[in-house]
Amino acid sequence: MAIIERPSSEVATPAVVAPSQALGAIRRPVASKGWRSWLFTVDHKKIGIMYGVVAMVFFIVGGVEALLIRLQLALPDGRILSADQYNQMFTMHATTMIFLFAMPMAGAFANYFLPLQIGARDVAFPRLNALSLWLLVGGGLILNASWFLGGAADGGWFMYAPNSGPVFSPSNGVDFWVLGLQIAGIASLIGSINLIVTVLNMRAPGMTLMKMPVFTWMILVVQFLLVFSLPVITVALVLLMFQRSYGATFFDVSQGADPLLWQHLFWIFGHPEVYVLILPGFGIISEVLPTFSRKPLFGYPFVVFSGASIGLVGFGVWAHHMFAAGLGPVSVAVFSISTMAIAIPTGVKIFNWLLTMWGGKIWYTTAMKFAIGLVVLFTIGGLSGVTHSVAPSDTQQTDTYYIVAHFHYVLFGGMVFGLFSGFYYWWPKVFGKLLNEKLGSWNFWFMVIGMNLTFGPMHILGLQGQPRRMYVWTEARAGEGLFNFGFWNMVSSIGSFVLAVGILFFLINVVITARNGKQAPADPWDARTLEWLATSPPKEHNFDRIPVVHHLDEFFHRKYEEDPNTHTMRQIATGEELIRAEEAAADSDIHLPGPSYWPLVLAIGIGVLGLGVVYGTPVMVVGAAVVLLASFGWVLEPSVPEAIDYASPDGDGHSKEIATHG
Amino acid sequence: MAETATHTDHAADHGHHSSTGLSNNKLAMWLFLGSECLLFGGLISTYMLYRGRVQNGPHPSQIYDIPFTSVSSFVLLMSSLTMVLAVTSAQRDDDARTNLWLTITALLGATFIGGQVYEFTTFYREGLGFTTSLFSSSFYSLTGFHGVHVSVGVIMLLSTMGIIKRNKITGNKAEVVELVGLYWHFVDIVWIIIFTLIYLIPS
Structure with missing residues (x-):
């Protein structure tokens, strides 16, 4: 330490x-x-903000790539991109969004709020924390440098071998992809070890595991998933690197190689990765929903344990990505059942959120809207996910737009909405200023409408048989009637621009808030967890005095007390007063890590x-x-x-x- | 002297803050080793899948020299014993012995690496290049990865020794030696599994 x-x-x-x-x-x-x-710096807050900035830059890069894809598919015989450029575009769109936006943005929230939520002054290994950030930046630069150094990777985000071997992917794009991901992988591995140690070892006195905020819990589960899944993709990447750069034949079928090896190694990582992406979103809205419903989270232990069991079962479902590969009936049956089983803890969570809101005094802030948006949209995506667990149906849907629709509902509707909910909820904590709620509303509604217009029609396109990753469609094969391929592709493309406008509203909001935003009150949302016991923005040492924890939702219980006669909660202190009290009782010698x-x-x-x-x-x-x-x-x-x-x-x-x- | 004073406080701080009772460093090392299990798991699976796939070049049973590798495996296992002795010396704050045992451990590790280099050279002369067959690629990848781990371990041992000698260590000395030891034992245990699967179980 x-x-x-x-x-x-x-x-x-x-x-x-x-x-x-x-x-x-x-x-x-x-x-x-x-x-x-x-x-x-080695300050977890500065590192968190830098993670956020880097992730946002890559979000815009990935978003532009997505818009180019939708432009290409808006009309028949699209000419915006060549087939080759299109392959690079969707590969890099997915890679960027997953590895360079979603994971780092969750990392930004984790870095910033995890020590604050557990009452610590920094993470366990501040220098390693900085190393994670810079490795991520390095990995991201190497990945994207390929655009200018002979073409980007073009094998799809799961880069199936042997297609990604030197014969079928001769450009250096895949080499850069392999290297960039290995480096970003080291970054995540170091980061995950760091955060696990922080959570397990550095909680404030009195904060038992079952008194930890749900966000911290979900981040903990995610880090365990990363620790045990990243090494597996590292092996896959190393083998591919040996094949591409040093002449080995791991995935060369003519040498007797097994093409399923890559698929297994990739998805043993790839499926836990899906939960790595979604669980931080779940964690964020598990903070937001209770705060804005003015009620404690319904069934806290169930939310925690269902999150943990999602993580655990998430390691046993990877082959449902490979139903079309011919695994044999026993494997298919086993993975079908485990995939259906994972819907149970997920459903538990959704009902917990609904019951948290049930009977609450709901305050429809932008953060709350995004959180409710997540519950609705993720449920839609989750249901189409259950249809994939039925193997016969999945073999129909594999590699169609139905899959694309599904994972965008869970990832965009789930994860991205969770992250945006977190932006609006925690912005005053990080920057001391409230994001504009009116612009926030525009941001939310454009994103909801845009997202449903973009990804909703993809269900229909997929079931009508439009293959995933085709770079062009022709009038002749678009089908008949008004509601043919052409119609839905156009709707989807229009939707993607509505979505982009929604995100533009967010960026405008950020700029306007930075320029003219008013100073936020110390406790603008009447929040429940420890990070609000620090000033906004928090001091370099986070807490003037390390808090002693007695309750789940400690900050709330310091503000409110149960009236023994009426059994209602009455306020005994404001957040502002509590923060002043902490400042008055500040420790005289504060421990801080040194920059390096x-x-x-x-x-x-x-x-x-x-x-x-x-x-x-x-x-x-x-x-x-x-x-x-x-x-x-x-x-x-x-x-x-x-x-x-x-x-x-x-x-x-x-x-x-x-x-x-x- | 100011440095020593702050270090003591630092060490005391460990016990104070740690919710599990394990120090942060040790917990992190265990997590890292847990992650390494999966890394070797992936490589071992690849080898097990490909060990019988020999389109060119020698077959596993034709080139393995089990007596030779058994000896070098024994050397590596003995280095775990000397590592334990180094850790106990460090815990007794006996720098001279700590450094002695660390050096012996490093020498034993280097002997193992020397054996591996010899083995690889011999195999290469007998026609088993890295790209000869799926078997050879997966064999060299797995044992090579392990060899790199041992080499990194040797560097860590020697560096630890040098740093202790110059009294430049930052942090708790006994714990640093113990952490290197944890890594070293892990590398040894993995070798037991690799040795069994590669050399002892016929394909």
């Missing part, structure tokens, strides 16, 4: 103590303002090392050298900033900031 102690005043004799150095030469970066304070160069340097080293697979051994050697150097710098850097790293306390002895060095 790199939580460090500010040296007490008797040790602070800056003239004598040497600055903290690693490798005997380089000073620890200590800027607390300007770009350096972001680049070398090494996460960034190590991430660059790993990136260069990866590029060596494409650009040859010399590049690899340079990368390896940087990795080795950075590792030693990392290990030798005292996790504790020394006295000289701090400003002289100017007499009061309570300075909590790391000084800027001249």
Whole structure:
């Protein structure tokens, strides 16, 4: 744990103590303002915000790719994209949205709010946290650099071998894809270990597992899924890399290889990944729904355990992606049943949310609207998901637009709506300003309508037989009548632009709020969990005093007390008063981790090392050298900033900031 | 001396904050090793699927030298014993012995790697290149991955020793040695499984 102690005043004799150095030469970066304070930070809040910015950039990139796809398919004989460009477009759209938007955006929320929700001052390994971020950025850059270096990957997001082998995918696109994902995978693995340790080890006194906020619980489940699924896709990626770059034949059927090997390895990762994407959304709305229904979450333990069992069963359903591959009746039956079974805990959650709202005093803020949107849209997507578990029906639907409709309902309607709910709910916490509710309403309704217009017709298209991933359709094969392929494709394309306008409203809202937004009250939503006990935005050290937890929804129980006569809750304090009380009782010595160069340097080293697979051994050697150097710098850097790293306390002895060095 | 003082506080802080009683570092190492199980699981599955698929080149039963590999496996297993001795010395705060046992562990590990290099060279001379057959690719991938893990372990052992010698260690010394030890034992245990599956069970 790199939580460090500010040296007490008797040790602070800056003239004598040497600055903290690693490798005997380089000073620890200590800027607390300007770009350096972001680049070398290990503060989980700054890292969380950077995750969010990176994810948002990739959301826009992936969104533009989606719009190009819809433009191509709007009319018969589309000419916007060539077949080859179209393949690259849908591959990169999916890869970007999943690995570079959804996971990092969930990571942004997790990084920012998880320590706050459990009453900690940072994550367990702040430097590793920074490393995760920079590796993700590196992986994302390598993935997208392929656009400019001879074409992007074009094998679909699950990159089935042997199609992704050197014979059928000769461009370097797949190589960059393989490398980018391996690096992003290392980032996720490090991040997940870090967050698990944080949750398991660093909870505030009194916060037992069953007093943790549901968001924290869902993030915990997600991190376990990542820890055990990422290594499997790493194996698949490494084997593919060996085949493409070093002449092995793992997926070469002419050499006797089994084409199902890739599919199994990929989906053993790929299906848990689906829950990695959706569970953070579930977690967010499990915070939002109770807050805006003015009721505790209905059946907290059921929500928690159903989330955990979704995670567990999620490891046993992967082959339902392969029903069309000819696995044999026994496998198909087993995976059919396990897939149906996973609908049960999911259904439990949905009923818990409904019953949370039932009888509540519902406050229709934008955050609440998005949360309700998730419940409705995810249920639709979940139901079409159950139809896939029926293998005979699935063999009909495989590789049609019906599948595309299904996963966009669960991922866009589920995950993205959850994330947007989180934006509106937590924006005042992170930035101290409330997002505009009126624009929020426009944002919500455009997104709901756009999303249903875009993905709803895809059910029909799919059942009419429009194959997934076809780059063009012709009038002759569009079918007859008004409601043919042409009609529904047009509706879908129009819908995608409505959706884009909805997201534009969000971006406008962000800009307007940043410029003229009013200061948000300390507790704008009458919230329930510990993160609201910190100021908005939280101080660098989060809590002035580490809270002692007695209840689930601790913050709520500090504000309200049950009246013994009427059995109703009456307010005994406002959030504002509680925060002031914490400030008054602040700890005098606060432990904070010190910033470091090494996460960034190590991430660059790993990136260069990866590029060596494409650009040859010399590049690899340079990368390896940087990795080795950075590792030693990392290990030798005292996790504790020394006295000289701090400003002289100017007499009061309570300075909590790391000084800027001249 | 200021440094030592803060380190003690740091160590004390561990016990204070940890909800599970395990230190953060140890918990993280266990999680990492759990993840590694799946990594080797994937590679072992690939090998088991492909070990009989030999279109070119020698068949597994034609080239494996079980007595030789048994000896190098024994060397690797013995390194686990010396690792345990290093950890107990570190816990008794006996730097000289810790460094001695760490060096011996590293030497045993290096001997194993030397054996693997020799084995790979011999196989290559007998016509088993990396790309010869599905069997050879999956064999070299699995054992190569393990070899890289052992090599990283050797580097970690030697670095730990050097850092202890120069008294530059950041954090709890006994725990650092124990963490390296956890990794080292894991690599050994994986080898027992690999050795059994690859060499002892005929395909």
